[in-house]
Amino acid sequence: MVIGLFSGGYDKLTFAGVLLSGAAADDMEVEVYVHLKAAQWFVKGNEEGKLYLSEDNERLDTCMQKLKEAGSPSWIEYFMMAREMTSVKIYVCSLAGRIWGGTNNENFIEMVDGIIGIGEYIDAVKSADVHFLV
Amino acid sequence: MTKEELKALEIAKSVDARGTACPGPLLAAKKAIGEIEEGEIMEVLSADEGTKRDIPKWAEKKGYDYLGDIEENGYFKMYLRKN
Numbered sequence: 001m002v003i004g005l006f007s008g009g010y011d012k013l014t015f016a017g018v019l020l021s022g023a024a025a026d027d028m029e030v031e032v033y034v035h036l037k038a039a040q041w042f043v044k045g046n047e048e049g050k051l052y053l054s055e056d057n058e059r060l061d062t063c064m065q066k067l068k069e070a071g072s073p074s075w076i077e078y079f080m081m082a083r084e085m086t087s088v089k090i091y092v093c094s095l096a097g098r099i100w101g102g103t104n105n106e107n108f109i110e111m112v113d114g115i116i117g118i119g120e121y122i123d124a125v126k127s128a129d130v131h132f133l134v
Numbered sequence: 135m136t137k138e139e140l141k142a143l144e145i146a147k148s149v150d151a152r153g154t155a156c157p158g159p160l161l162a163a164k165k166a167i168g169e170i171e172e173g174e175i176m177e178v179l180s181a182d183e184g185t186k187r188d189i190p191k192w193a194e195k196k197g198y199d200y201l202g203d204i205e206e207n208g209y210f211k212m213y214l215r216k217n
Contacts, residue, residue, distance in 0.1 A: 021157040025164045025192055071154030081161060 001030045002128035004121065008037030009054025010075065011063060016134045017078025024085035031128075032090045033121040034112075038134075039096035041076075042108050046100060083111060091116040135202045140213055143201070146174035152209050156184040160192060163214075167198070172216050175201070181209040189214070 001023050005016050016032070023030045040046050053060050073081065082088050092108060094115050102108050105115065125131050149166045151159035159180040170176055178189055186203065193200040193214045201213040 018157055021161050025157070025160045026195060071158055073158075085161070085164060 001028050001130045002121075002124045002132070003030065003032045004035060004125070004131070004133040005032055005038040006035045007054050007134055008040055008052075010051045010060070011053050011055075012134050013038065013041065013075035014067065014072065014078070016132075017073070017075040017082070019132055019134070020082035020088060021078055024082040024088070027086050029087040030082070030089070031124050032088065033116065033124065034090065034092045034096060035121075036093070036096045036099065039092050039102070040100040042090070042092055042112050043097065043100045043102040044107055044109055047076075047109065079111060089113045091120070093118065093121070135213075137204055140202050140204055140211075143175050143177075143213060145177045145213075146170045148177040148179065150179045151185070152179050152181045155182050156188065158182075159185040160188050163189060163192070167196075167214075167216055170216055175213060175215050178212045178214070179209055180212065186210050186212070 003016055003019060007013070020030060020032070034042055040049060051060065053063060079088070090112050091114050092102065092112055094117055097103060097107070097115055105112070147166050147170045149162045151162040154162070159178060159182055163176070163178050167176060180186065189212050190200040197217050199215040199217060201215060203210050203212040
């Protein structure tokens with residue numbers, strides 16, 4: 001399974017985490033390709049950045065509260081749990097990394113497995129049985 | 135299995151995931167199934183409607199026997215045997 005993670009919105013990051021969890025339950029191998037706005041959250045030092053929703057941002061507090069009430073972990077906790085259960089590789093687009101201050105592996109949080117170019121993402125999509133663009 | 139048969143099962147592991155919505159119970163079940171032996175039975179408690187559909191499908195895909203479920207006050211007890 002391949003996930004193209006483009007959005008930096010908390011709602012879509014959470015959805016990507018939920019997808020990863022489902023894949024982990026099925027022991028599926030997953031590759032996540034992180035693009036543009038999503039990449040900001042994978043650069044070291046940006047973890048505490050200002051959260052937002054991809055749409056209807058005025059409902060951020062309500063959404064966060066409802067997720068908490070539902071016992072939903074944060075998006076990054078979903079990612080970490082999935083990585084403990086199955087093979088999840090996370091690659092950041094080199095352009096996206098550069099936008100947010102990440103030019104080499106050391107600039108990214110520990111779960112990032114590498115920096116890639118767009119060709120690698122396209123090849124991964126070509127050979128994937130399932131592809132989600134979030 | 136009938137409700138009575140399900141109630142009489144010897145449970146090797148019970149997972150209480152009533153505090154989480156999908157996909158929490160599925161992840162909890164996935165973690166816990168590794169802690170029981172083949173032939174043993176696991177019980178999953180969930181109040182999440184989506185999970186009631188997910189767990190039987192997941193069990194089938196993984197080759198476990200889904201034995202059935204019992205509806206309690208506001209939650210479900212689901213039973214599966216590890217093969």
